[in-house]
Amino acid sequence: MSIIENHKTNGAAFCENPKLKARNVGVFYGEKQAIFDVSLDIGANEVIALIGPSGCGKSTFLRCLNRMNDTIDICHVSGEILLDGENIYDTKVDVVPLRARVGMVFQKPNPFPKSIYDNIAYGPRIHGLAHSRVDLDEIVEKSLQRAGLWNEVKDRLHSPGTGLSGGQQQRLCIARTIAVDPEVILMDEPCSALDPIATAKIEELIDELRENYTIAIVTHSMQQAARVSQRTAYFHLGQLIEVNPTDQVFTTPEHTLTEAYITGRFG
């Protein structure tokens, strides 16, 4: 299948009040180009869903937003990504504080093999966010409450985080991300390993988190994208095909490829 030539992103890729602005982003793995000229705004306090068939570059794009791709040697990013107007790929920018500002939740729940408390406290500790034990306790409690996990784990904060159920583990990971008080949360298929009830809880949580954070979520479940996001971006073979309000994408997509994908004609 050939790359669509002369492509132009359909719909509304830009928005008012953007938190993150991607401009002409290209990603290369060695010689191979994985992302082609993607320009996209992610608005403050919005949930944007990135969808598309496997290997379309949505996860790669997501990982550009907090420079997780830096950990891969051969990965190279062109173009600009601006967080509050500052290019995060600027040589002056230190990636460590950037990742504190743009947190990430992964596909598989990946709590550290430590206690629940230490899992949450790790971020604040390394960034020096707590001045005393009391501060730290407060951060841990607040983060767990925000993640809707406090009531379930408050009596066993010092038992291993890996002893929780899959859904709880994922909420623990979200709590761990919230604990460093990020501005943007990136979620890479956060529910793909969870059952429907755990998924529903996470989706509920995403909805609540929207008040305080900007969220970009990669998902393979179109229903999930439809449920949690305000805007949906459709990626295809490394190109951003369409960005539109979610309800529009799922009833009347503009681009044939989007239509074909969401109606299950390929993917």
Place this chain on the structure above:
Amino acid sequence: MTNTSLSTREKVEKSMVRRRAAEKRFRAYGMASVLFGLLCLVGLFGDIINKGASAFTQTVIRTEILIDADYLGINKKAEDQEIRNADFEGLIKQHFKNIVQPEGRTERRLLYSMISAGAAWQLQEAVLLNPALLGQKVTVNLIADDDVDQWFKHDRGTDSHNNRMNETQVKWLEQWIEQDMLQTQFNTLFFVNGDSREPELAGIRGAITGTFLTLLVTFLLSFPIGVAAAIYLEEFAPRNKITEFVEININNLAAVPSITFGLLGLAIFINIFGVARSTPLVGGLVLTLMTLPTIIISGRAAIKAVPPSIREAAYGLGASKMQVVFHHVLPLALPGMLTGTIIGMAQALGETAPLLMIGMVAFVVDVPGFVNDPSTVLPVQIFLWSDSPERAFMERTSGAIMVLLGFLVTMNTAAVMLRRRLERRW
């Protein structure tokens, strides 16, 4: 499709017979090889234990002896040095001459040869410890010569051609047995003495201390260096030709015959750097070289086994590379690294060849006090003894092998337990 009249089900049933038979056959082969291995092991252990068990007992001559102060020419207020110079050997000879009444010089010499040179030291030590014994009659267990020991433990009542006791001696010995003078006791000397030309006095303490010191040097050098190298190669090294070259060579190094490391140690540590030969220090250095590849390879494998999701989680929270490695990767990889280290150390513990090259094969009587004292190690001690003509050394060889095997088993068990302990599967 030769037989089309059969249904698929019938064909499957038919093939099942063949498949089940193949499975059974394979299982039988497996059982047979395991059984063969076990038999060999049992045979080996049985032989060693059979030969070596008697090394842990020793024949003594129980007798009441007057510690004659006049004969010795010392009194109760004598200085230690005077006691040391006193002729205890003569006293013992005198004592036995009185008991047995040998006729002529030949018989006298025969009699004296039945008592170990160690007996005099034994008495001397006792007096040094308690000068009040002077002038008293004391009952002591004097160490018998190794030939007596062998006769009493193995040859008595048999007409073994190994018997080195002549008729006169046997007569005396039978007399002593009647008087309940010949006894066996636990061979403490085997564990507290250094090496000796006299089998009944030879012990493994020197070798064990040497081994311990050598392994200490090996561990102190190879563990930090190995772990650091593994972490660097796995986490920090840029992926380029040089790193690749280093990696290949580390893998090659693990396969190099160990004697080569001995040559290297001889050429570099001893000849160029002038480290004293025969010492645990140089032995440890050589064994470090030998152990390093094992530790680095197992360390890298342990680091690789740390799930990438943990790394990602830490990076995602904004941990720096150092923090990721030292807060997350290392604690998870440590059990694996430790296991590799202990296996490497166990290898080093059993190593002989390279140590021969650097002079640790020397006959060392004294127990080494520190890493720069000349010493030997257990496997080399075993090698030395196995070469000695005296028959009593044979059982000591086996005894030492049992001790060595005991250490190996202990270390491996420790490795397993440590792993279980540290491994956090949560």
Place this chain on the structure above:
Amino acid sequence: MEMNFNQHISGQFNADLEAIRNHMMGMGGLVERQVANAIEAICSGDTRVADDVIRREDEVDKMEVTIDHECTQILVRRQPAASDLRMVLAVSRVVRDLERIGDEASKIAIHTLEVADNSSNQLCQQAMRYMGAEVVKMISGALDAFARHDVDGAIDVVRNDKLVDQQYASALRELITYMMEDPRSIGQAINILWILRAIERIGDHARNISEQVIYLVKGTDVRHSSLTEIEEQAHKE
């Protein structure tokens, strides 16, 4: 990867969608015949045809239930999106309109039986015949447009509905004139009025079906919009 956007990965999904569409078309054909027969019955006064229409009304009702159930099944099993979702929703709505048309047809048939007793020459024959033919054409036009995803065909139907409405208004004035002239004809006239009203309603339902065609193809909901608005939406890219 073969890029054939007409086919779903799931062949069964294709078949299911095809099935509701075909069943809807079948129901449309039946309803269209019902209407044509009802019109035929009043014009010719043939009570057997009218009886037949009343009897077959049941069939239409059953079809509605069946197709609606099939739509529900697709919604539950496939969670359709975009054009598939619109197809299912449109079919579901069209089926409802078709059922209403069926009701109207049977109403016409019932009134035909009442009118037939009264052997006097029927009022507004011309208008009924003309309007009847028009709405039958509208129904088949709307269904054709649906089958062909033909927006222009759908707009034609909407336009025709306006004509039918105008004819209905003039027929009404004619009836009023009759009733004022001859109060004895009021009973008859009311029956005729009901029939005219039913035909006019059938036109409205045909228009609704056409609006669903526009929803199906363009994704915009044009219900309760004026003709100009509909045209505007239909030709927007």
